[in-house]
Amino acid sequence: xxxxxxxxxxxxxxxxxxxxxxxxxxxxxxxxxxxxxxxxxxxxxxxxxxxxxxxxxxxxxxxxxxxxxxxxxxxxxxxxxxxxxxxxxxxxxxxxxxxxxxxxxxxxxxxxxxxxxxxxxxxxxxxxxxxxxxxxxxxxxxxxxxxxxxxxxxxxxxxxxxxxxxxxxxxxxxxxxxxxxxxxxxxxxxxxxxxxxxxxxxxxxxxxxxxxxxxxxxxxxxxxxxxxxxxxxxxxxxxxxxxxxxxxxxxxxxxxxxxxxxxxxxxxxxxxxxxxxxxxxxxxxxxxxxxxxxxxxxxxxxxxxxxxxxxxxxxxxxxx
Numbered sequence: 001x002x003x004x005x006x007x008x009x010x011x012x013x014x015x016x017x018x019x020x021x022x023x024x025x026x027x028x029x030x031x032x033x034x035x036x037x038x039x040x041x042x043x044x045x046x047x048x049x050x051x052x053x054x055x056x057x058x059x060x061x062x063x064x065x066x067x068x069x070x071x072x073x074x075x076x077x078x079x080x081x082x083x084x085x086x087x088x089x090x091x092x093x094x095x096x097x098x099x100x101x102x103x104x105x106x107x108x109x110x111x112x113x114x115x116x117x118x119x120x121x122x123x124x125x126x127x128x129x130x131x132x133x134x135x136x137x138x139x140x141x142x143x144x145x146x147x148x149x150x151x152x153x154x155x156x157x158x159x160x161x162x163x164x165x166x167x168x169x170x171x172x173x174x175x176x177x178x179x180x181x182x183x184x185x186x187x188x189x190x191x192x193x194x195x196x197x198x199x200x201x202x203x204x205x206x207x208x209x210x211x212x213x214x215x216x217x218x219x220x221x222x223x224x225x226x227x228x229x230x231x232x233x234x235x236x237x238x239x240x241x242x243x244x245x246x247x248x249x250x251x252x253x254x255x256x257x258x259x260x261x262x263x264x265x266x267x268x269x270x271x272x273x274x275x276x277x278x279x280x281x282x283x284x285x286x287x288x289x290x291x292x293x294x295x296x297x298x299x300x301x302x303x304x305x306x307x308x309x310x311x312x313x314x315x316x317x318x319x320x
Contacts, residue, residue: 040289042318046296047311048073048117050260051080053303058082059105063112069308072113075156075258075298076105077120078146089124089160091139094146102149116152117296118203118258119143124160125187126175126211133187136160140191144198153200154257156233159184159211175211184211185224192227203233203258208241209269215243215251222255235260235300236279237271245280249287256292261314262300273301275313285317 049071054062058081066074078094079086083105085094109116121143123136140155147153162174174180188204195202204222206212212221218232232255239248241264249256261284263277264270274281288297302310 040286041293042285042289044293045285045289045318046073047071047261047314047318048075048296048298049302049307049311050075050077050120050298050300052077052086052120053301053307055079055084055086056081057304059108063109063114065304067112067114069311071299071311073115073117073296073298074109075118075120075296075300076109076116076150076152086120088122089158091123091136094139094142097146097149099149102146106150106152116150117298118154118156119147119150119152121155121157123157124162125157125191126160126180126184127162128174137187137190137194140202141194141197144195144200147200148198153198155195155200155202156205156258157202158205158207161210175213180211181221185221188221188225188230189227192225192229195229201229201231201257203231205233205235205238205260207235207238213242215239215248219251219255231255231257233258233260234295235262236284237262237264237277240264240266240279245283245287249291253291256295258295259288259292259297260300261297261310262302271301273306274299274310281313281317282320285314285320 049066051062051074057065060082062080066072077086078084078097083097085092085097106116121140123139125133125136127133127136140157143155147155159175170177191202204212204218206215206218208214212218222230222232232252234248234252234256236245236248237260243251261274263272263274263279265272266278271277285297288295297314299307299310299314
């Protein structure tokens, strides 16, 4: 090969390599752009509020107060002055909640243009005593009957908590003991059967110090229960100690039907109102819009004194 030919060949090879490298970079950039998530459409999100913090008001007083401030969706807790049956991690006698009384409460909200999305039950599903668990399931079903009178078919609960104060603390907490997982699966399946009678669904809420202590554990539990009647409510403040927001949505995305919008400082136990903790609300809202836009964001841990500030914090994230 002549010197001139060799030089031409070297230039050609250099040019070819440069072109190939450029093409590879362009393909990589195009692939990266394609892999980027689409911008979240936050306009479809619904904002709601839990009625638990408004116990000094009647339902008829509360409904127009919320409506005037743009809140048209509630998660109803029977905690108002004229319907005070609320018991956390327990049960109550709700036999006085007649069909007429239920319809009157629902009408108080609907006449103000407010939708009752769901009802908070929060009984103890993990109690070690079988008779207690059955009584709590019966209570849950009674709440489903109340919901049916109101036209509400979505109910919320945690797994529940149990500590026997009369015995030494066990080496392994109850919610992590081997026998409790299959017991809870059976309990959830029984709850699903009862929900089926009312065409209802139950959303289970995780909490980092309980049975449903992480997003992965909730996912594996729901997969094993394997019922469309048992799904998830995601409260990021309840899991930020153990999961990043991306993990929560990656694990639970297909099961989420509702969100709680509250807050919590890292490495603390006490929940606080939205805007007072370490939850990244801009990221939370974007992930909610991208993953489960049908699920309302329900303000929690709020009452008359602070709900407007928390609402403003949430709406700021929605407008970001």
